Structures are given as structure tokens and as C-alpha cells.
Amino acid sequence: MKTSELLNLKMSYDKIQFRRVGDNMQSFASKIFMATLRMIFHSPLSDSSKLSDNAAKLIKDKKSRYKPSKNFVYNKNSVEDVKYEKLINKNNQTKKVILMIHGGSFKIELNDFYRRLAEKYSNMFCGATVINADYGRFPEHQLPSQMHDVVKIYLHLLDEGINNSDIIVIGDSAGATLAMTSSLWLRDNNYPLPGHIVCFSLWADATSSGETKITNAYTDPFYGIAKRKRVEDNLHLLRRISKCVLNVDRTDPYISPLFGSFENFPGVTLICGTAELDESDSDRVYNKMKNEHIDVELHKFEGMCHCFQLFSFLPESKKAYRVVKRRIMEG
Numbered sequence: 226m227k228t229s230e231l232l233n234l235k236m237s238y239d240k241i242q243f244r245r246v247g248d249n250m251q252s253f254a255s256k257i258f259m260a261t262l263r264m265i266f267h268s269p270l271s272d273s274s275k276l277s278d279n280a281a282k283l284i285k286d287k288k289s290r291y292k293p294s295k296n297f298v299y300n301k302n303s304v305e306d307v308k309y310e311k312l313i314n315k316n317n318q319t320k321k322v323i324l325m326i327h328g329g330s331f332k333i334e335l336n337d338f339y340r341r342l343a344e345k346y347s348n349m350f351c352g353a354t355v356i357n358a359d360y361g362r363f364p365e366h367q368l369p370s371q372m373h374d375v376v377k378i379y380l381h382l383l384d385e386g387i388n389n390s391d392i393i394v395i396g397d398s399a400g401a402t403l404a405m406t407s408s409l410w411l412r413d414n415n416y417p418l419p420g421h422i423v424c425f426s427l428w429a430d431a432t433s434s435g436e437t438k439i440t441n442a443y444t445d446p447f448y449g450i451a452k453r454k455r456v457e458d459n460l461h462l463l464r465r466i467s468k469c470v471l472n473v474d475r476t477d478p479y480i481s482p483l484f485g486s487f488e489n490f491p492g493v494t495l496i497c498g499t500a501e502l503d504e505s506d507s508d509r510v511y512n513k514m515k516n517e518h519i520d521v522e523l524h525k526f527e528g529m530c531h532c533f534q535l536f537s538f539l540p541e542s543k544k545a546y547r548v549v550k551r552r553i554m555e556g
Contacts, residue, residue, distance in 0.1 A: 325343055392420055432476065483513070533545075
């Protein structure tokens with residue numbers, strides 16, 4: 226490694242002690258939970274580079290056991306060979322429709338966890354109808370085809386007579402990427418944009434250039450490294466390039482929304498944890514949006530991991546959902 230690279234690495238590493246505090250001081254329950262996750266995933270038996278692949282294999286073609294709760298009607302649909310699922314709340318009291326885009330490194334298929342999460346979103350937003358996008362997965366489907374799948378579903382909603390301002394797009398991780406890239410495509414092609422975009426743990430930079438890839442090396446339970454390891458020796462893990470973007474232009478805004486312009490975007494809510502490697506993706510997108518005068522809020526939760534809100538029993542998760550509810554209901 227060159228001397229200049231080592232110097233830059235040390236400067237980034239030194240910033241660990243100066244990390245910014247998030248929205249809330251970390252709860253005791255979350256401290257214990259995050260420490261447990263690190264103990265599990267930082268063990269010699271765990272390989273962070275295979276987490277998404279292993280999860281995808283575990284879920285692939287697994288038979289769904291989901292049955293909608295009382296007051297919900299659930300059905301499967303498709304538009305132009307793109308699948309999506311529709312959840313209708315019999316107690317609907319709003320015109321808002323949630324377009325939900327699940328995460329999973331573009332590899333994990335729509336599953337029962339997200340079907341149950343759709344019920345949570347519906348109940349949060351006065352019984353809103355929820356559309357669960359079931360986009361194509363890598364490697365059978367290459368990027369940016371997933372973005373086009375989401376666009377097809379969105380345009381279908383418009384064709385059904387739903388007002389664009391009533392559509393709320395919510396995504397986590399890779400789903401947050403698709404929430405951003407699909408909105409960029411819609412704007413660039415002169416289509417009306419959704420009323421609001423919510424991104425949990427946005428993955429916005431396929432080049433892996435963010436500084437928190439280094440400064441959060443020891444705090445990220447899933448993709449970080451154990452304290453017994455040296456950061457300098459593990460850059461190949463911390464800054465690894467996802468397989469799904471090896472054969473594309475990683476600075477293409479339809480792959481990495483960080484490199485696009487957010488001019489004329491609707492309101493955006495960004496939520497992330499200060500322990501995740503991709504924390505700086507949300508930071509940089511937020512700063513770019515502020516400079517372009519977008520109505521954007523960034524809420525960072527101290528000590529929390531990637532997509533922490535999926536662990537809904539944690540106090541921070543409940544607070545994050547309250548932030549989202551406030552933002553959506555204000556619109």
C-alpha cells in the first residue's frame with residue numbers, strides 16, 4: 226500500500242473517536258442487542274462477504290406461510306411480467322398508497338417478513354393500501370433491470386388512477402436504492418414523481434468510497450470486522466464491490482444515486498444508524514439534496530446497525546417509524 230493511502234486511511238480511522246451523535250442516545254436494550262450481533266457475526270465462523278448470498282439461498286423458493294391478518298385482503302398481481310403483491314386494509318381511511326421495495330442486496334426475493342411488514346405500514350398510515358414490489362433478482366436479472374421493474378409498477382399505479390402525490394415510496398437497503406433510482410428515472414423521463422420517498426439505510430454508492438466504510442469498521446455487526454483484526458489488512462472486505470455491479474458503470478446514477486442530481490425531487494426522509502458501513506452514503510445524499518433545496522430530513526440513530534428498523538422491538542426502531550409517520554402524515 227502506498228504511503229499516501231496509508232496516511233488517508235489513518236486520518237479516516239482517527240475519525241472514529243469524533244463520530245457524530247445520532248438522533249437519540251442509544252438505549253440499553255439496543256446496546257446489548259448490537260453487542261450480541263457483533264459477537265455472532267464478528268466470530269471466526271462468520272463470513273460477512275457471503276451474508277446476502279446465504280440469506281438468498283435460505284429463502285429461495287421457500288413456500289410462503291403468510292396469511293393476512295383480520296381486516297386485510299391480499300392478492301398477487303403482475304404488470305408486464307413484473308410481479309407485485311397488493312394488501313388492502315378494509316379500514317382504509319386515506320388515499321395514500323405505499324409502494325414498498327424490499328431490501329436484500331438485489332438477491333433476496335420478496336418473503337413473508339416483508340408481507341407482514343406491509344401490514345405494519347398500512348396500520349401506520351390510516352389503513353393505506355400497500356403495494357409490495359417483487360422485482361427480479363440478481364444474477365438472473367442484471368442491474369438496472371430492477372429499477373425498471375419498480376418503474377413499471379409505479380406507472381401501472383398511475384394508470385389505475387392513483388394520484389402521484391398520494392404514492393409514498395418506502396425502501397430499505399437495496400430497496401432504498403431502487404426508491405431513489407426509479408425516481409431519478411421518472412424525473413428524467415418527465416413522469417410525475419411520488420409524493421414522498423423514505424429510505425432506510427440507503428445504499429447509494431456502488432464504488433464503496435464512503436469514509437464510514439473505514440470509520441465504522443468495528444461497529445458494523447454485519448459487514449464490519451472484529452476488533453482483533455487490522456483495518457489495513459481488511460480493506461478488501463470493508464470496501465468490497467458487490468458482485469451485482471461488477472459489470473456496470475458504478476457511477477451511473479441509475480446504479481449509484483449519489484452520483485445523480487436530485488433537482489425537483491419530492492420530500493425525502495433518510496434514516497440510518499451510526500454503526501453501519503454505509504452511514505456516509507446517507508450523509509452525502511443528504512448534503513447533496515440540501516444543496517439542491519430539497520425538503521429532506523436525515524435521522525441518524527446512535528449505535529444502530531444497517532436496517533435496524535426491521536428489529537421492530539427495539540426502542541430506536543419504534544422512534545424511527547414515528548419519524549416516518551410524522552413526515553408522511555404532514556404531507
